[in-house]
Amino acid sequence: MDQKPAQTVLKGSNRIWENEFRLADTGKSAPAYETIQVRRLSPALGAEISGVDLRQPLGNQTFQEIHDALVDNQVIFFRDQDITMDQHKDFGRRFGPLHVHPVIPGPEGHPEILELHSDEKAQYSASAWHSDVTFEKTPNLGSILIARAMPDAGGDTEFASMHAAYEGLSDKWRHFLSGLEAEHGSEHVFGRPKNEKDLRPNAVHPVLRTHPLSGRTGIFVNSVFTTKIMGMKPKESMAVLDFLYCHIETPEFHVRFKWEVNSIAFWDNRSTQHRAIADYFPQTRTMQRVTVNSDDVPHYRPN
Numbered sequence: 001m002d003q004k005p006a007q008t009v010l011k012g013s014n015r016i017w018e019n020e021f022r023l024a025d026t027g028k029s030a031p032a033y034e035t036i037q038v039r040r041l042s043p044a045l046g047a048e049i050s051g052v053d054l055r056q057p058l059g060n061q062t063f064q065e066i067h068d069a070l071v072d073n074q075v076i077f078f079r080d081q082d083i084t085m086d087q088h089k090d091f092g093r094r095f096g097p098l099h100v101h102p103v104i105p106g107p108e109g110h111p112e113i114l115e116l117h118s119d120e121k122a123q124y125s126a127s128a129w130h131s132d133v134t135f136e137k138t139p140n141l142g143s144i145l146i147a148r149a150m151p152d153a154g155g156d157t158e159f160a161s162m163h164a165a166y167e168g169l170s171d172k173w174r175h176f177l178s179g180l181e182a183e184h185g186s187e188h189v190f191g192r193p194k195n196e197k198d199l200r201p202n203a204v205h206p207v208l209r210t211h212p213l214s215g216r217t218g219i220f221v222n223s224v225f226t227t228k229i230m231g232m233k234p235k236e237s238m239a240v241l242d243f244l245y246c247h248i249e250t251p252e253f254h255v256r257f258k259w260e261v262n263s264i265a266f267w268d269n270r271s272t273q274h275r276a277i278a279d280y281f282p283q284t285r286t287m288q289r290v291t292v293n294s295d296d297v298p299h300y301r302p303n
C-alpha cells in the first residue's frame with residue numbers, strides 16, 4: 001500500500017502563523033505617576049487606575065495624571081466609584097465641555113447623560129465595533145461610562161486600539177489608506193428626523209487620524225457610522241471597509257473589561273473602538289455615559 005508522506009510543518013519564510021504584531025515604540029517612556037496607581041491590562045491598551053476617589057474634587061496633579069494615563073493607555077478603568085450623576089458630570093467637565101446627544105434625550109435634568117438600559121422588555125446593545133458619535137464634524141474626546149446595574153454574569157465591553165490596528169498593517173496598506181477620506185452618517189442608525197427639514201448630522205473625516213496629543217496614527221473608520229470611502233465605487237469602498245473591520249477584530253489589539261456595579265471605563269474615542277457583549281438578556285444592565293467634547297478636527301499628519 002502506498003504511504004503518503006507526513007504533512008510537514010512550514011517553517012522559515014513560510015510561517016504557519018499569520019498574525020505577528022510588534023507594537024510601535026512611540027519613543028516616549030511611560031509617564032511617572034505620583035498620586036495614582038496605573039496597572040496596564042494588555043499590551044495594546046487599557047489600564048486600571050487605583051488610588052483615586054471620584055466623589056471628591058480632583059486636585060490638579062491627580063487630574064493631570066489621569067489625563068496622561070488616558071492618552072498613554074487609550075482606555076482607563078476605575079472600580080468602586082459610587083458617584084452621583086452630578087459627580088459623574090463634574091468629573092467629565094474637568095476634561096472639557098460635555099456633549100449633549102443630538103438624538104437620544106438624557107434623564108430628566110441631566111441632558112448630558114446618555115442612559116443605556118437593557119432588561120427583559122427592552123434590549124439595547126451596542127454590539128458592533130464603533131467609536132462614539134463620529135458623525136459629527138468635530139467628534140468628541142472620549143466617553144466616561146459607569147455601570148449602575150449589572151447582570152449576574154456577562155455584559156463585558158471590549159475595546160480595540162486603533163493605533164495597534166494601524167501598526168499591524170503592512171507598509172503598502174498604510175500608504176494606500178493615507179490619502180483616503182470617509183463619510184460618517186447617523187440617519188441610517190437613528191432613522192429620519194420627524195421634521196423632514198432637519199438633517200441628521202454627518203461628516204467627512206480622514207481614514208487615518210493622528211492623535212492630537214500622542215502623535216500616533218490610528219484607523220478612524222467604524223462599522224456603525226462610516227458609510228463610504230470618498231471617491232470610490234460602492235464595491236471598492238465596501239471591500240476596503242470590510243477588510244479594515246475584519247482587521248480590527250484581531251484579538252491582539254483588544255482588552256476586555258469585566259464590569260461590576262460602580263465600575264467606570266473612560267475611553268479615548270480618538271484612538272479606540274469598543275463593543276458591548278450582548279450575552280446577558282433578559283437580565284438587566286444599566287449604564288450611564290457622559291461624553292467629553294473636543295476641539296480637535298480629525299486630521300492626518302504623516303510621521
Ligand SMILES: [Fe+2]
Nearest residue numbers: 126130131132
Ligand atoms: Fe459606544
